[in-house]
Amino acid sequence: MSKIKSVIEKYKNAKRDFLIPMLQEIQEAQGYVSKEAVKEIARALKISSAKVYGVATFYNQFRFEPLGKYHIMVCRGTACHVKGSSQSLNIACEVLKIKPGQTTKDGLFSLETVACMGACSLAPVISINGEFYGEMTAEKLKKLISEIREKEKKNEGK
Amino acid sequence: MKVYVNGKEVEAKAGETILSVLKSQSVDVPTLCHMEGKIPSGACRICVVEIEGQANLVPSCSYPITEGMRIKTNSPRVINARKTIIELLLSSHPDDCLYCDKQDSCELLFLARKYGVNEKRFVKTVRNLKPDFSSPSIIRDPNKCILCGKCVRVCEEVQGIGCIDFIRRGFRSQVGCAFDSSINVTSCVNCGQCVNICPTGALMENNNIMMVKKAIESGKYVVAQHAPAVSVSLGEEFGFPAGKDVDGLMVSALKEMGFKAVFDTSFAADLTIMEEASELVERIKSGKKDMPMFTSCCPGWVKYVETFCQDFIPNLSTCKSPHQMLGSIIKSYYAKKNKIDPKDIVVVSIMPCTAKKFEIRRENMEDVDYSLTTRELARMISVYGVDFKNLKPQKADIPFGERSGAGKIFGSSGGVCEAALRTAYWLVTGKDLKKLDFESVRGMEGVKKTEVDINGIKIKVGVVSGLGNIKNILESPDFKNEFDFIEVMACPGGCINGGGQPFVKNKKTLAERMKALYEIDKSENIRTSHSNSAVKFLYEDFLGKPLGEKSHHLLHTSYLKRSVADK
Numbered sequence: 001m002s003k004i005k006s007v008i009e010k011y012k013n014a015k016r017d018f019l020i021p022m023l024q025e026i027q028e029a030q031g032y033v034s035k036e037a038v039k040e041i042a043r044a045l046k047i048s049s050a051k052v053y054g055v056a057t058f059y060n061q062f063r064f065e066p067l068g069k070y071h072i073m074v075c076r077g078t079a080c081h082v083k084g085s086s087q088s089l090n091i092a093c094e095v096l097k098i099k100p101g102q103t104t105k106d107g108l109f110s111l112e113t114v115a116c117m118g119a120c121s122l123a124p125v126i127s128i129n130g131e132f133y134g135e136m137t138a139e140k141l142k143k144l145i146s147e148i149r150e151k152e153k154k155n156e157g158k
Numbered sequence: 159m160k161v162y163v164n165g166k167e168v169e170a171k172a173g174e175t176i177l178s179v180l181k182s183q184s185v186d187v188p189t190l191c192h193m194e195g196k197i198p199s200g201a202c203r204i205c206v207v208e209i210e211g212q213a214n215l216v217p218s219c220s221y222p223i224t225e226g227m228r229i230k231t232n233s234p235r236v237i238n239a240r241k242t243i244i245e246l247l248l249s250s251h252p253d254d255c256l257y258c259d260k261q262d263s264c265e266l267l268f269l270a271r272k273y274g275v276n277e278k279r280f281v282k283t284v285r286n287l288k289p290d291f292s293s294p295s296i297i298r299d300p301n302k303c304i305l306c307g308k309c310v311r312v313c314e315e316v317q318g319i320g321c322i323d324f325i326r327r328g329f330r331s332q333v334g335c336a337f338d339s340s341i342n343v344t345s346c347v348n349c350g351q352c353v354n355i356c357p358t359g360a361l362m363e364n365n366n367i368m369m370v371k372k373a374i375e376s377g378k379y380v381v382a383q384h385a386p387a388v389s390v391s392l393g394e395e396f397g398f399p400a401g402k403d404v405d406g407l408m409v410s411a412l413k414e415m416g417f418k419a420v421f422d423t424s425f426a427a428d429l430t431i432m433e434e435a436s437e438l439v440e441r442i443k444s445g446k447k448d449m450p451m452f453t454s455c456c457p458g459w460v461k462y463v464e465t466f467c468q469d470f471i472p473n474l475s476t477c478k479s480p481h482q483m484l485g486s487i488i489k490s491y492y493a494k495k496n497k498i499d500p501k502d503i504v505v506v507s508i509m510p511c512t513a514k515k516f517e518i519r520r521e522n523m524e525d526v527d528y529s530l531t532t533r534e535l536a537r538m539i540s541v542y543g544v545d546f547k548n549l550k551p552q553k554a555d556i557p558f559g560e561r562s563g564a565g566k567i568f569g570s571s572g573g574v575c576e577a578a579l580r581t582a583y584w585l586v587t588g589k590d591l592k593k594l595d596f597e598s599v600r601g602m603e604g605v606k607k608t609e610v611d612i613n614g615i616k617i618k619v620g621v622v623s624g625l626g627n628i629k630n631i632l633e634s635p636d637f638k639n640e641f642d643f644i645e646v647m648a649c650p651g652g653c654i655n656g657g658g659q660p661f662v663k664n665k666k667t668l669a670e671r672m673k674a675l676y677e678i679d680k681s682e683n684i685r686t687s688h689s690n691s692a693v694k695f696l697y698e699d700f701l702g703k704p705l706g707e708k709s710h711h712l713l714h715t716s717y718l719k720r721s722v723a724d725k
Contacts, residue, residue, distance in 0.1 A: 035337055038336060038337070039724070039725065042724075047320070048314065048319070048320030048321065048323065048336070048345075048724065049336035049337075049724035049725070050320055050321055050322055050323035050325075050334075050335055050336040050344075050724060051314070051320055051323045052336070053323070053325060053336040053337060054323035054324050054325045057325045057326045057327070058324075058325075058326065058327045064337075
């Protein structure tokens with residue numbers, strides 16, 4: 001909450017043209033754009049929440065749910081697409097039961113698609129918390145996810 | 159300057175758009191996203207025209223006219239482009255016209271017919287978006303939406319609310335609420351201006367005809383009451399000119415369909431005035447507490463105050479809206495007099511309004527069971543096979559059939575204020591005003607003002623319609639000194655332009671409806687609420703006096719601070 005306040009404070013007296021920078025800073029501070037933040041920005045800029053939400057949903061960069069403990073980015077760039085990245089994405093959605101931009105209910109995983117990670121030689125590529133995994137297949141991804149789940153379960157037991 | 163339209167020389171002014179020149183020449187150009195008097199958005203491109211010497215077609219709504227321009231509005235290239243635009247719009251449209259409520263007045267359907275769309279040239283991609291049935295007033299089906307943006311703009315620019323906007327982008331864009339929430343939990347005030355402006359079936363009122371039919375069928379004592387603005391617009395749905403008063407035919411039609419009694423809500427408007435004018439006088443006498451006083455007849459406005467400016471809740475008159483007052487009186491006084499169990503009475507209000515559908519669900523307002531719009535009534539009449547035009551006119555039933563001219567003008571912006579002033583003057587002085595007409599508060603303007611001197615007390619009055627206008631006033635720092643009494647109606651022009659009225663093609667229709675109300679008032683023998691003998695009798699026989707204990711219990715209400723998902 002105080003994070004939102006400090007961004008709002010910084011843009012005191014700002015007009016609506018500062019909407020996008022405000023959203024970006026909120027996302028940086030919170031990891032996502034919360035409902036509360038949308039309403040606060042709307043109040044500060046004297047525009048409706050629907051407008052703020054409309055602008056925020058227009059851009060892929062904004063997410064509306066907190067990041068999971070493990071943030072999976074699936075590359076959907078041209079090279080990765082040709083090499084079958086849609087299969088990795090589909091399997092991730094299926095296993096995690098979420099869509100890109102969402103976070104699993106237990107808060108463990110979040111999923112995002114990106115246009116290109118600049119690692120085309122490893123295509124199709126995904127990253128989990130910034131670590132790259134190349135030549136991804138559906139099977140490999142399934143295994144990766146279940147390994148993380150196992151690890152977390154063990155940690156929980158301790 | 160001179161320009162040429164389809165080869166004909168035409169005068170034009172610098173700064174005009176091509177579309178406004180064409181319209182002034184009565185040249186037909188289709189539009190979908192154009193809003194008169196607003197900055198063009200150029201979203202739909204259906205208004206394209208060809209300009210000689212120009213490589214591309216241009217959208218006439220947003221293209222400025224220049225000297226010597228040669229415009230073609232119906233060249234094969236133009237016609238073909240328009241047809242393609244419609245075909246592309248239809249390629250992601252559900253094509254379920256046969257099941258669509260908007261069929262009779264769908265602009266998209268009319269254009270498809272006009273431009274001869276008779277095959278599916280493009281691959282169909284249906285969007286499968288979720289319709290929103292959450293609101294008691296408005297149903298939204300984003301699948302039928304063509305993203306013209308008029309609902310978004312009317313909500314934001316005219317009404318000052320903005321509870322809907324474009325969300326997401328590209329093929330996934332749709333009109334929706336903040337956080338994709340359903341509209342019933344948002345700041346929507348249910349005014350229905352979005353429904354009126356929507357060119358397709360994406361926005362419609364929540365249709366309650368079936369429930370009313372079932373109530374009639376069930377053998378219960380079903381009574382109808384009709385609002386002042388309904389009788390001057392209903393006729394349009396049956397081929398009468400705008401502003402034709404079909405009061406008598408409407409009463410007959412309602413009787414024909416099985417309503418046991420038909421009452422005139424204008425009677426209750428007179429009752430409202432007795433209470434509201436008394437309240438105004440008392441507030442002024444008691445040292446100007448919670449001033450200026452706001453009218454409370456309009457449920458869209460009431461919800462607006464409860465949502466957006468909660469500090470002013472005490473300024474709202476505590477009077478229920480007229481049809482709610484009548485509902486309460488029917489289920490108490492009328493039921494007792496006629497020895498009917500109130501539980502067996504079903505009150506149906508015929509209103510020009512979508513927000514009334516929300517209002518009847520409010521706490522302390524459960525005496526009206528159903529609220530139908532003017533459009534729904536027209537449909538119901540045709541479903542019942544009533545030959546509307548050839549009915550024998552009847553009068554509304556007693557004891558709530560008599561009305562004054564003051565009660566009738568409630569349907570127009572300025573009417574409530576005018577009626578209240580006529581009676582407030584009488585309450586203080588015991589005499590009637592020499593001149594009953596307040597011309598300065600009549601007409602379609604969004605903000606009107608007048609001043610009345612009552613025994614040396616100056617009452618400064620404001621009349622506002624279109625919620626965007628009241629927003630500006632409430633934000634101005636010293637409006638409290640500027641006004642003692644403000645009438646607010648959510649819809650521009652008042653109930654004659656309500657969200658439940660027959661769809662309007664041009665502004666003249668609204669002016670005709672408004673004029674009709676004032677003409678009825680003028681022709682009426684009784685023109686003040688306090689001289690309505692039925693109202694007088696009701697006070698003598700049952701209520702006692704205005705603001706008395708019974709009135710307080712039956713005719714007044716309270717308001718709440720609303721929290722909504724998007725504020």
